[in-house]
Amino acid sequence: MTRLSTQTKRYLLASTGACLLLAGSGHYAKAIDYQFNNGVDIRFDNTVQYSLLERVAPESSQIANSINVNDGDNNLRSGIVSNRVDLLTKFDISDNGYGFDTTIDSFYDAVYNQHTLNHSADSYNAATEPPYKFTSATRTQSGRDVELRNLFIYGSNSIGGVPITVRVGRLVNLFGESLFFAANGISYGQAPIDIQRASSVPNTQAKDLFLPVGQALITAQLTDAFSLSAYYQFEWERFKFNPAGSYFSTADLIDQGGQRIIAEPAGTPGLPPNTGAYFYRTKDESGADTGQFGAALHYDPEGTAYDFGLYALQYNDSEPQVYVRPFAVPRFIVGTPGTPNALALGVYQTVYADHIQIYGVSTSTTVGPLNVAGEVSARLHEDLVSSVTVLPGQNANNNKDPLYATGNTLHYQVSEIYLGSKQKYWDGSSIVGEAAGDNLLGFDKNKANFSRTTANHMAIGLRTIATLNYYQVVPGLDLNPSIGLGYNFMGKAPDTLGFNNTGIDRGGDITFGIAGTYLNKWTGGISYTYYISPPGRDPRADRDYVALNVERTF
Amino acid sequence: MTRVKRRSMLKSSGAAIAAASLPKWSMAQTTSYGPADLKGTTLTPFGSPRAGNADGSIPAWTGEAVPLPAGFESGQTPAVFTDEKPLYSVTAANMAQYKDKLAVGAIALLQKFPDFRMDVYPSHRTAIAPQYVYDYIYKNASNAQLSADGNSVTNAYGGVPFPFPKNGHEVVWNHLLAWQGTTTYFTSDAHTITAAGEVVLEARVHSWFQYPYYFENGESRFNGFYLEQFIVPIAPPFQAGGNILFLQPVNPQITPPEAWEYLLGERRTRRAPELQYDTPNSLTGGTTNWDEANIFSGKLDRYDFNYVGIKEMIVPYNGNKFCAGSIADQHMTHFINPDLTRWELHRVRVVEATLKPGARNVDARRTIYCDEDTHSALMGDIYDASGSLWKFQHNMPSIYPNIPCLNTIQNFIVYELHAGDYSSGDHYDNECTPQWKPVPELPTSFMTAGQLAATAGGF
Secondary structure (H helix, E strand, O other), rough: HHHHHHHHHHHHOOOOOOOOOOOOOOOOOEEEEOOOOOOOEEEEEEEEEOOOOOOOOOOOOOHOOOOOOOOOHHOOEEEEEEEEEEEEEEEEEEOEEEEEEEEEEEEEEEEHHOOOOOOOOOHHHOOOOOOOOOHHHHHHHHHEEEEEEEEEEEEEEEEOOOEEEEEEEEEEEOOOOOOOOHHHHHHHHHHEEEEHHHHHHOOOOOOHHHHOOEEEEEEEEOOOOEEEEEEEEOOOOOOOOOOOOOOOOOOOOOOOOOOOOEEOOOOOOOOOEEEEEEEEOOOEEEEOOEEEEEEEEEEEEOOOEEEEEEEEEEEEEOOOOOEEEEEEEEEEEEOOOOOOEEEEEEEEEOOOOOEEEEEEEEEEEOOEEEEEEEEEEEEEEEOOOOOEEEOOOOOOOOOOOOOOOOEEEEEEEEEEEEEOOOOOOOOOOEEEEEEEEEEEEEEEEEEEHEEEOOOEEEEEEEEEEEEEEEEEEOOOOOEEEEEEEEEEEEOOOOOOOOOOOOOOOOEEEEEEEEEEOOOOOOOEEEEEEEEOOOOOOOOOOOOOEEEEEEEEEE | OOHHHHHHHHHHHHHHHHHOOOOEEEOOOOOOOOOEEEEHHOOOOOOOOOOOOOOOOOOOOOOOOOOOOOOOOOEEEOOOOOOOOOEEOOOOOOOOHHHHOOOHHHHHHHHOOOOOOEEOOOOOOOOOHHHHHHHHHHHHHHOOOEEOOOOEEOOOOOOOOOOOOHHHHHHHHHHHOOOOOEEEEEEEEEEOOOOOOOOOEEEEEEEEEOHHHHOOHHHOOOOOEEEEEEEEEEHHHOOOOOOEEEEEEEEOOOOEEEEEEEEOOOEEEEEOOOOOOEEEEEEOOOOOOOOHOOOOOOOOOOOOEEEEEEEEEEEEOOHHHHHOOOHHHHHOOOOHHHHHEEEEEEEEEEEEEEEEOOOOOOEEEEEEEEEOOOOOOEEEEEEOOOOEEEEEEEOOEEOOOHHHHHHEEOOOEEEEOOOOEEEEEOOOOOOOOOOOOOOOOOEEEHHHHHHHHHOOOOO
8 A cells, every 4th residue: 555655646747848948849820810000909829739659668567567557558558659639729819908818728639539458457447447448537638628728818007107917817827937847846836737738749838838727916017126926826726647547647546537546456365256456536635726825026136137036825735645545344346347356445535735835035147148047945834745544533634634744845946048049050059957956854744654665855856958950951941959858866856746757766868859840830840758767766667759749820 | 548549440440441342432521520510501410411412312301201191190100202213223234333332232132133123212311300319419429438348338318329420339339329219119020031932920029119218308317228129929829928028228338238038938037148149039030140130239249340431322211111011012032022122322331340359150240331310220241250241131211200210120131142031020011000109108117027927928
């Protein structure tokens, strides 16, 4: 049980941004775009994206045999692992600084609307489906859906000489200076991350990486040097993980499509014949829609190349803990045809911790041609990586009576952006990098449940992307080859995801890519991603893949 | 002492260039004038001679505004001189007879593309400014000072600092500080036209340009930035909301230039010090460099500027017609549609910019041609490190009698002569509304990084 629940915090992330900056890609055709001399501006455009992912690493037996992390591996053993079309519809109307903005994403992925390649009934965590089928939740989230992304109204005006901007609705607002390690930064408390999108659409930019939540945001430029922002969120959302059994999923029990934990597979000595022992998913304890708010003060002293930010916010965690709740007496369930019988040992649920505070500072400056920024923040009463079993009769929730370990943590990161000019062998270049660290300062509650096998008191990670730009390689075609590297020197973060999408200790990934733009209408790219560390350390070690994508806006 | 020495060096090298290659050029003819002449009958309030040339092909400056067409509304580029016909056309066949009046880049363009032509219309010296600007120029004539290194200007406000420029740096500062109005709002486009003739929209932007240097009676509250540019890309979709802010100082040593960019990919506002010099200009898809906008823009510190002399040349002028054209009509396969390009004969100051030893810029040498009246640059020749002519730049100076000003900072065309593609940056077409619209002064707190972030992704 310990083994199962501690996997959850550690192995959840998929690729959040290897290609963030590869993207620089463009597309423009006859989107509807009208401006009027009276200040009214209407825009309506549709972007069609096609992406294809092919698995290039053979299945590792070590991962395939790990019964609670192997469904994604077994379901898509080889070949095409995503074959997806997205339609992004954006509409914006504004009138002299006041307006309305919305974005809707509709998609279909053929792979998830077909059978799996999984032949391993004993290790398939889904309870409602045979191994050759995805669960309906996984099929929906990965295979076909319509999602509302932005939907907000906004207004800008000057009141008493102070420019004020207000936005209300579903939107993303981020504080701080993080580039790649948003989950380590101040912005962690402001928007859940769409991990699934980032892994299935390789060129996803950060603007599409965060999930909008309902909020009201106001920004006032008090003076030339000072600006103040404040928000209140009236909606809570969970992280959007790769659903259980999808290609990049490395935890079969969460989130969507996660139906049970396999305690002992069928055939284990000591169990009745053709019977496995399981914990079944029960109702999750969601974060509250209330109690999430924050403020930022920015100071940009005149005549200096420095600026500073001061932040305070409170949030309800979007990343889950898992409570495993054994029954006092196991129950026997007869399996559906083709599946083993079940001994239900208990239930499990995902639990989202309420009311965590972040206090932080940030600064950014320039050093020669280099842009450098950094931030430091502390989280108070944060839930830590835990292994929790709630005994029968024991009281445990996500608020006043948590059973997961809580404590205070320190987060720090420094990033740089370098944009180079034309040189002999290229027309432009960029090198973007960020290093980050995470320390446990001290425990608050339930120290005994802190998962010492999978979490340390400190973690350090690095990510960098170097890109070259070639303009007009042939008329109308720009090409941008790049190489990206993510590496964790110390992987096991005490609280959340850890770095580089995996939190893998002494591991990471390398991506080689080439992105192109044709006539600013077509964009596309091809990339190859290799996971550095062996299966023993990284449950995605055998998921190396090649991604191809093309898009165009109409 | 340093200054005297440097200037004498400039003079001699400038003279050497003039003597070697351009014997017909007259050296700076207005250097003998003083501030009082700005209020006399010989010179315009800008410091140029009121008189035209001997054969009348350049008229006298009258200071009168061009009449606005009926039905004109603020936010439009007025149609002017619509009934005029070209006096003559310069083509590859007859260009020898106009050779001394053509930019080197124009000659190259004529040679490269036999169907390119330059329609030369009657000259109109339409450059005017409000009286308070004339008054400031008069004050500047006595007070303005160029720093020893030529990279800064002090004690100047509200008009060109050096109505009688004595060296290349003064000519270039006059160009940067030329009158274009105070605060304007507009929508503009940037296109690249590939060598195959594909017209690619690189950016459509909403922008606010503000010249705190030009507020009437504003010298006591002048914040040191002559130009503030708040740029909001709205297309193509992948660039929409990637707002950019530039603050250009008159004295970079005291008030460093500032550039900020909202990075869409990272959702962050960042100082963007690299958005200057020869970094590829993202708003033109990287086909031109940041300092090629407005013929020459940004800091002066990487070049030596040698003032060669003043000369009659065929330059783009009163190009309002271009702004009303459709994107398809404006952009022909290898060049801007000659039917929409108005060339006139004007006197220009010629400056040679050469890279300082050890300084880097892919544009190794540039020739900049500045209008005698507005002092704005109208054309530029750019040479690469091997000394080969690489690019030809010109703008489409458009007259806005409602402001009144000659807008020279926009509509900049850059021909890449090696590859054969070209770029039309920050330009108007019939889809751009409004155009160079004067609006009330914006508070300085609007031109801040905080506002960039607050309004990013939607305005």
